[in-house]
Amino acid sequence: MKNMDYYIRSEQEVYENIIRNRKELLQDIIQMKHANYEAIVIFATGSSSNAAFAAQLYMSAKLAIPVYVEEPSTAANYMLHLNKNTLYIAISQGGHSYSTIHLVEEIERQGGNVFTLTSDLTSPIAKAGTHTIDLGMGIEEMPYVTLGYSATILMLNLIALEMALLQTKITETTYQSEIAELQKITAHLPKAIAQSEKWIEAHFNELMEAERIFFIGYGATYGVAREGETKVTETIRITSFGKELEEYMHGPYIGLSDRDYIIFIEPHGLLENRADKLKQFLKGHVEKIRTIYANTGGESTDDLLLGLNTAELLTPLFMTIPVHLLSFKISKEKGINLEVSAFPEFDQITKSKI
Template sequence: MKAMIPFMKLAPKVCSSIISNRKNLIKPLVDLYMAKEYKKIVIVASGSSSNIANSVKYFIQNTLNTEVKIIWPMTYIKFDYKFNEDAFIICMSQSGKSTNTIQAVKKANKMGQDVAVLTTNANSPIKQYTNNVFEYGSGSDDYYVAKGYPASCTFLMLFALETALAKNIIKKEEFELKLKELETAISLMKTSFEVSEQFYANNKEEFKAMRRVMVVGCGPSYGTALEGALKINETFGIPTNAYEMEEFVHGPSYEIFKDHAVFFIDNGDDAHERIMQLYSALHLLTDKVFLISNNGNVADKRIWKLDYEISNEFSILFNIIPFQIISDSICSDLDLLSYNVRNYEFEKIIKTKA
């Protein structure tokens, strides 16, 4: 398939470009947000855009000291549009063509709520419904959002940092430190790519044999888990779900069989101890337990690890890469093109019988 890897290789350069051009790309959004005193930020998004929002939610909250709420477009349109009078509404659509997100913008307009749109294409149809359209700077040719995920996360984290600096929530010294850490995280994406390729090579037979996958995270890593599960699901075509770590043990863990694969994401943050406890215990149910970790003291072929000396909140930029590599490489090795894996057996029979 190799549909994601070319875009993954471009991602670090794109993210660095967003930082370099942040005054042009992000300042207009900061100015719009600064025009009023908002009590919360509501992000309306689905698919990868929703996963991106979940990945940066806590960074934005902690940086701006402002509540961030994430709502799916149809839920916002039909049910959850009230009590947002003092909210800054951000509607996200990678393509700018998503009909549900367009309807959400129209709903926000009808409710008299202030709305901004984030997209990869400012000239897309969504621009007909608001003047406040902002481009991420990642381009619109990225079908699986392989560079769009880190680029959008970079954009939103920069929005939080630039706004916090403008509102005097953080000092210039802290801003510069966080910016440096963000740049370091971007530089680690190349290393993550290399580690992920080796991780796939070490486990590729098990990965290709997967028929049920669960991805477990907490806090920022839950957003990564959502996007990682989506990538496997929409490329390899097998049942794949993401779970918050405690929700995982309230039902989903009971369905696990020996041939099920489970990925745990450990950022080394406040969820570390519990994630590691779950990771260790799950070996009683299946041998296919994988760990995405920053703990250099653990070693196993089923453990992907990357040592770094930056705040764990930035790990979302490179922790997604193993899932992108796994998804793309499985399809490439099996000569699949986003087909359900059940079709692979069918196609194999047809090809060998012809």
């Protein structure tokens, strides 16, 4: 049976295939040899949006241009003002998201160019767009996507690398070094899974009892925190929030409860000291404060150390593994059947999927 656990464990093979076949998968992007865009706008919702936020800063750093993430429904209905100097990317992993399909159709109708990322080349969104990019992962047969989220981050990172190389914003040497780093992360995935499983097992009872979980990240791991909110809400079906570090510190902390379960996503980045100050404050009010570290760190045995030293902006490629695994394992223990839709009438009534 293919479930969330199966797809989490498939990530290493899929990463390897995507990296190996990147030139073929991204041939439409590579053919834009003379396109020097001044900005990128990514349209996505749900886990696709979380993945876009996880890749956003890496893309911006490599291309030295701003990268924005926008909701497709808001853009299509209220502020679709196309700019020839902006690269538009629309993401729908399954290819059936109504709002994203509608957006692609509207951009095409207005004569704009948009690159569509999907795992299903026969899906409605693939047919709606002129330029479709295969995510290179096959079709994920689960509504609660894990593999698709991760593959999307990798593909967006590779799009930035290919464009940066074509536009001579990075050298061939730098390009090869970045590819080698992606391969290093890929090789580390089984260890990240093993470490995550041990941590979840050690904290299983308290995770089962959690009533409200906050995921707090910064930089690229903001996307990981958002994905934590999405997956815990969808699978465990308790209250969950994914907050950017400063966002949490400017309001939400006032509503904290001593029963909150708080998980920091720490990539060892620019704001690590800032995150430590927030933890110092929270320790006086909340018992369950845990940190998922990309490499090592922290004095508490309650923290998860994933043991990989890599660039801050690449950490979402493996730091979401414990988040996805705990969502799967806790929901399974609680008897929540993820193979069956909780509300089968939803799409029929709302037409959110085509």
